[in-house]
Amino acid sequence: MLLDIIERRKQNDVYLIAEIGQNHQGCLETAKKMILSAKKAGCNCVKFQKSDLKAKFTRTALDRRYISDHAWGQTYGEHKEYLEFSKEQYRQLQAYSNEIKIDFTASAMDEPSLDFLVELKVPFIKIGSGDANNFPLIKKAAGLNVPLIISTGMQTMSTVDRIVEIMRQASNNKYALMHCVSAYPTPPEDCNLGLITTLMRRYPNVPIGYSGHELGVIITKAAILSGARIIERHFTLDKNQKGSDHRCSLDPNEMETLARSIVEFKSNDYLSCPSLTSAEVISILGGGKELEQALCESKTNKKYILECELPCRFKLGKSIVASRNLLKGQIIQAADIAIKVSEPSGIFAEKYFEIINKQLTDNVNEDEPITEHVLSA
Ligand SMILES: CC(=O)N[C@H](C=O)[C@@H](O)[C@H](O)[C@H](O)COP(=O)(O)O
Numbered sequence: 001m002l003l004d005i006i007e008r009r010k011q012n013d014v015y016l017i018a019e020i021g022q023n024h025q026g027c028l029e030t031a032k033k034m035i036l037s038a039k040k041a042g043c044n045c046v047k048f049q050k051s052d053l054k055a056k057f058t059r060t061a062l063d064r065r066y067i068s069d070h071a072w073g074q075t076y077g078e079h080k081e082y083l084e085f086s087k088e089q090y091r092q093l094q095a096y097s098n099e100i101k102i103d104f105t106a107s108a109m110d111e112p113s114l115d116f117l118v119e120l121k122v123p124f125i126k127i128g129s130g131d132a133n134n135f136p137l138i139k140k141a142a143g144l145n146v147p148l149i150i151s152t153g154m155q156t157m158s159t160v161d162r163i164v165e166i167m168r169q170a171s172n173n174k175y176a177l178m179h180c181v182s183a184y185p186t187p188p189e190d191c192n193l194g195l196i197t198t199l200m201r202r203y204p205n206v207p208i209g210y211s212g213h214e215l216g217v218i219i220t221k222a223a224i225l226s227g228a229r230i231i232e233r234h235f236t237l238d239k240n241q242k243g244s245d246h247r248c249s250l251d252p253n254e255m256e257t258l259a260r261s262i263v264e265f266k267s268n269d270y271l272s273c274p275s276l277t278s279a280e281v282i283s284i285l286g287g288g289k290e291l292e293q294a295l296c297e298s299k300t301n302k303k304y305i306l307e308c309e310l311p312c313r314f315k316l317g318k319s320i321v322a323s324r325n326l327l328k329g330q331i332i333q334a335a336d337i338a339i340k341v342s343e344p345s346g347i348f349a350e351k352y353f354e355i356i357n358k359q360l361t362d363n364v365n366e367d368e369p370i371t372e373h374v375l376s377a
């Protein structure tokens, strides 16, 4: 069904992804319970997040102290290690998902993880918002024969244009873009659902979905009526558990409500129209301040990085870093740089093409960020 949506053969159906992410608390049995619960709720797919920590983060980013009620370790690296499933555990989760007939996949948060997901033969690979400006990763993914779902949180429209251009250059049209706001939870007034139709008009050949981080289901229902045909929501068995994502996740009852709404929208024929107007959406869903804020039309045409997304961009946005020790005077080549979450941040990843061929005014050690200070004008 996903391919039918991606290849535009089916425009009146919705593919529902339960983002398990790291809400499994690092426990394989809990992950399996969540997969079963997502299946029972009516989801089409369960999704995890695959990282190779040394490829995703710099050493200093892994070594930084992580002081949070949601921390599973003393450092961010220990925290992430605790929540990361091994390749063997991934195989077990995939086998279990196959057994109960629900699609299984993950986001590829770095190149080794992308390679691993290709090896697993997942039905599609997700590129999360943290990598939407990671053009080398997207370029590599675009050259593979695997459908992609690419989120666009904490990015500007010019970055989204670049993604579409990379896919066009690779002659790859098996992908979808997700409207997303990377704030946990996203306040209704920042959900900016009008961007769904803006993206639909700007990229008429690309299916548009919605990866939501707001509380509850009504805004996501509005996203569907506005034109989103792939929906992703974080999923939890209990919102009160420890972990950064539980609060803005849907519990099994809410996920089931969402899945039922999709069936209801289909039977009322609301999905045969590619996109309903805000007024129609508000009238179908019964109105309310939350909906009006999420659908507010005054901010629909521009896509920029919102203030509410800045904490996530600074925590998980990717920077350009040295892939080996670099010397003052050297002209930067693609092989000299990598894209990682860095502490402190460096030049953000979307500037990748702009810094190639620039000269360094100072030495930069491997795994250290490239900053404006070390680039010649
Ligand atoms: C941008 C991005 O990757 N966001 C992901 C998907 O929405 C999140 O699940 C993060 O992995 C999570 O919020 C991180 O939490 P912590 O920092 O406590 O591990």
Ligand SMILES: C=C(OP(=O)(O)O)C(=O)O
Residues within 6 Å of the ligand: 049, 107, 126, 127, 128, 129, 130, 151, 152, 153, 178, 180, 182, 211, 232
């Ligand atoms: C970060 C992710 O998703 P999104 O950007 O859609 O929230 C992800 O899927 O790993």
